Amino acid sequence: MKIDLSGKLAIVSGSTAGIGLGIGKALALSGATVVIIGRAAAKVDEAIAAIKRDVPDAQLRGVVADLGTADGAQRLFEAEPRADILVNNLGIFNEVDFFDTPDEEWTRFYEVNVISGVRLSRHYVNDMVANKWGRVIFVSSESGVAIPANMINYGTTKAANLAVSHGLAKRLAGTGVTVNAILPGPTFTDGVEEMLKDAIAESGRSAREEADHFVRRARPSSIIQRAAEVDEVANLVAYLASPLSSATTGAALRVDGGVVDSLAI
Template identity: 65%
Template sequence: MKIDLTGKTAVVTGSTLGIGFAIAKGLAEAGATVVVNGRKQDAVDKAIELLKQAVPGANVRGVAADLATAEGCAVLAKAEPSADILVNNLGIFAQQDFFDVPDEEWTRFFDVNVLSGVRVSRAYVPGMVDRKWGRVIFISSESGLNIPKDMIHYGVTKTANIAVSRGLAKRLAGTGVTVNSILPGPTLSEGAADMLRDEVAKSGQTVEQAAAAFVKQHRPTSIIQRAATVEEVANLVVYTASPQASATTGAALRVDGGVVDTIA
């Protein structure tokens, strides 16, 4: 199977680092024109430079905008008014006990993890419908199915991603636009590496070893018994964005290493 996205424009939110950057790279390698996004211009510029180095000849643009706000979403839509592929990747996470999470933090997580995707989808999907082709992908998490006790507020927003994706897929039935959610498990992104920094320093382990130990302790149902790489997550996203995935819509696709203990 050869995935060819030549002629397609892909907007990937929150794509200056981590899973988002890996998704942008994978889409560029498949021939798509890629629009990267981050809050700060210098981060966006650096990501564009790195992508062009990694994928010679890639057509990459960028928009600096804070998509946690309606104003930031409007900035993105004005700068890049059309997209064939939209990856709603922007998200934040943090380990925090339920009783220590104030209202303001619940609101911040909802704005970043849920409303950003809602607003950006509202901006881009009508054009996809007019062209009778489009791909919308929400990056959720296995935590949306298996709510972690130490990140309840995060898990709730990831469940919301799955719900929005499923509902929007049904709303767009017969239009040629597919909508799916991708559910990574523990993934060794820059954010995860930062979370493990103290453990790495204390134990003398590599970050990969520390991540595997974290998975075994906190996600013992993992079948692969390690953290996934950002590239492994990106590979599923690129396929889901492809013409070959035309019969896949309304799905919650897991790339969680088997953490969710179910056969369905």
């Protein structure tokens, strides 16, 4: 089985770091031309250079835009009006108690984690339908199924990702365009390392060791008993973005290390 995305153009939101950067690399490695997007030009340049180090012949383009806003989305549409593959990865998270989360924080999370993907899908899918082929992938989370008590606003937006992706898949029935969501579990990214920085300083463990300790403590149902690597998540996206996944749509596919203790999602 060979994943070949030659000739395909992929838009990956939130792709200058973490899972998004890993997805960009996986798609480029499979032959796609990948658009890397971030809010800062320096970060976009750094991400492109990082992928080029691992994939020297990668076909990459960069766009500087804040996709958490309508203006930022329009800037992307003007720079890249069409796509064959859309990965709605942009997302923010933090640990905050429900009673300490004001309205504006709920709104910010919803705009970035949900509406950004709605805007991009609304724009790019029409061209996919006209071409009778396309792939839309929402990066949700196991937190969208098992809402964490300390990240309720985040979990709620990730549940919304699942609802949008499933509904859009049904809306596009018979068009040749598939829509799916993936549910990563705790993944070893710069963002997770930043979240755990106080625990790292207190314990004296390495960042990787602390991330794995966090999984065993905060997600004890994890079967792999560690944080996933970014590439382990990105590989699933590369498959879903490929022609090989043509009979998979409307699905929520777990790459959570077994955190969700259920036969189904």
